[in-house]
Amino acid sequence: MADASSQSDRDCPALAVRRLRLRLEAEGRAGLTAVPRAPETPLACEADAETREYPAGSAAGSEVASREARAAEAARTLKEEFAEATADEDTRDLPVAARKDAPTVRVKGPGLFDEQSPDLEDGASPEEALQRIADEVATCTRCPELADSRTQTVPGQGNPRADLMFIGEAPGADEDKQGIAFIGRAGQLLTKMIEAIGMTREEVFIGNIIKCRPPGNRNPAPEEEANCAPYLARQIEVIRPKVIVALGGVAAKYLLQTSDGITRLRGRFYPYMGAQLMPTFHPAYVLRNYTKDTRQAVYDDLLAAKAALAE
Numbered sequence: 385m386a387d388a389s390s391q392s393d394r395d396c397p398a399l400a401v402r403r404l405r406l407r408l409e410a411e412g413r414a415g416l417t418a419v420p421r422a423p424e425t426p427l428a429c430e431a432d433a434e435t436r437e438y439p440a441g442s443a444a445g446s447e448v449a450s451r452e453a454r455a456a457e458a459a460r461t462l463k464e465e466f467a468e469a470t471a472d473e474d475t476r477d478l479p480v481a482a483r484k485d486a487p488t489v490r491v492k493g494p495g496l497f498d499e500q501s502p503d504l505e506d507g508a509s510p511e512e513a514l515q516r517i518a519d520e521v522a523t524c525t526r527c528p529e530l531a532d533s534r535t536q537t538v539p540g541q542g543n544p545r546a547d548l549m550f551i552g553e554a555p556g557a558d559e560d561k562q563g564i565a566f567i568g569r570a571g572q573l574l575t576k577m578i579e580a581i582g583m584t585r586e587e588v589f590i591g592n593i594i595k596c597r598p599p600g601n602r603n604p605a606p607e608e609e610a611n612c613a614p615y616l617a618r619q620i621e622v623i624r625p626k627v628i629v630a631l632g633g634v635a636a637k638y639l640l641q642t643s644d645g646i647t648r649l650r651g652r653f654y655p656y657m658g659a660q661l662m663p664t665f666h667p668a669y670v671l672r673n674y675t676k677d678t679r680q681a682v683y684d685d686l687l688a689a690k691a692a693l694a695e
Contacts, residue, residue, distance in 0.1 A: 501513065501618065501621035501622045501624075502618075502621075503516060503517065503618055503621070503622050504622060509544075510544035510545055510622050510623065511544045513544075513618075513622045514539075514544050514619060514622055514623075517539065517615055517618050517619055517622070518537075518539035518540075520615070521537045521539045521595045521615055522536075522537050522539075524537070524595070524596075524611075524615075526611035526612075527594075527596065527607070527608045527611050527612075529599065530594070530596035530597070530598065530599075530608060531596065533596075533597070533599050534560060534596040534597055535560045535561055535597075536560065536561075536563045537563065537595045537596055538555035538559045538560065538563055538564065538565050538591075538592065538595055538596070538597070539565075539591065539595050539615070539619075540565050540589060540590060540591025540592065540595075540619060541564060541565060541589070541590060541591075542585065542586070542587075542588050542589035542590050542591075543586060543587055543588060543589055543623075544589070544622065544623060545623065545624075546587065546588045546589040546623055546625055547625055547626040547627065547693050548583070548587070548588045548589075548625060548626070548627050548628075548629070548689065548690070548693060549588065549589045549590075549591070549620070549623060549625040549627070549628045549629070549659075550566070550574065550578075550588060550589070550590045550591070550628075550629045550631055551591055551592065551593060551616070551628060551629070551630055551631065551635050551639065552565070552566065552590075552591070552592045552593070552631040552632060552635055552666065553592060553593055553594070553603065553604060553631075553632055553634035553635045553638075553666070554592050554593065554594045554596075554597060554598055554601075554603075554604050554634075555592055555594075555595070555596065555597040556568050556570070556597060556601055557597065557601070558571070559571070559597065560596075560597035565590045565591050565592055566590050566667075569668075569671060570666065570667040570668040570671060571667070573667040573670060573671060574590070574631070574667045577667065577682060577683075577686060578686075580683065580686070581683075581686045581687055581689075581690045582690070583690065589619075589623055589625065591616065591619060592616075592635075593609055593612060593613075593616060593634070593635055593638055593639075594608050594609060594611075594612040595612055595615060596612075603634055604634065604638075609638050617657070620657050620659070621657070624658070624659075625659050626659060626660065626692065626693050626695070627659060627660050627661075627662060627689045627692050627693055628656060628659050628660070628661045628662070629661075629662050629663075629664060629685070629686070629689050630661055630662070630663040630664070631664065631665075631666045631667065632646060632665065632666030632668070632669060633645055633646035633649075633663075633666075634666075635663075635666075636649050636650075636663035637649075639656060639661060640654055640656070640661070640663070646663055646664075646665060646666075646669075649663040650662075650663045650664050650665065650681065650685060651664075651681070651684070651685055651688075653688075653692065660692055660695075662685055662688060662689045662692075663685075664681070664682050664685035664686065665678060665681065665682050670682060
């Protein structure tokens with residue numbers, strides 16, 4: 385049986401790379417072109433190791449310490465999931481966009497971000513605009529079956545100025561009860577996925593194509609997607625994210641208006657409403673197909689999405 389020390393050594397390279405990346409980000413992300421290779425002798429994986437580079441009590445040190453603590457916790461709770469599903473040692477020192485198996489980050493295409501969102505034209509803040517949309521969603525009856533069967537609507541939540549946005553297909557039973565997107569088992573895994581790339585749910589915006597739970601958790605019907613599409617489009621216009629992650633085949637196919645499956649779509653960026661859209665597997669799919677390859681694929685997609693934020 386491996387002792388605690390050997391287990392720590394196995395966990396350490398991924399955390400060491402993450403600590404170095406976060407330190408560079410905390411210094412302004414200036415000049416970052418590659419993630420340094422972890423040293424041959426593993427670093428000690430204390431949660432406060434990163435703060436030794438900063439004066440005691442400095443804002444940068446506090447921020448990095450907080451992020452490092454979250455990353456360390458994510459690594460412990462994910463075990464063999466995303467924190468350890470890093471690239472091979474031969475490519476770990478390359479930037480994500482330079483890895484031969486990584487998707488190409490495309491330049492933004494023309495989109496709706498060239499003009500101000502109508503929801504902001506009266507001087508409303510993004511917070512106020514999103515609340516207006518949520519209020520409209522709460523009284524929506526465009527889909528009679530959904531309006532009759534729902535407990536409450538789930539408009540989505542998060543940072544109104546998020547650079548990164550996650551879009552799934554529809555709320556589930558837990559979301560229907562609480563009115564919060566991705567709060568059940570799949571949502572808990574999504575939280576770990578976000579933390580594994582050094583971010584938090586509070587930094588991103590999370591929502592769905594449709595805002596009401598379909599009975600029996602069935603897939604949204606085409607007319608339901610069409611009825612709810614204006615709400616989602618308005619949210620995207622208000623938030624103006626740099627990157628959108630489409631969670632699962634239903635969301636990806638609808639947003640991209642394609643019949644291609646998620647396995648074919650994932651791992652690449654597509655222009656979408658002025659942002660870059662990265663399709664990846666839905667957390668619920670990951671839970672059902674809990675293999676190293678599946679976790680690796682999602683981890684790579686999210687790393688690429690985070691790297692694109694700096695473009």
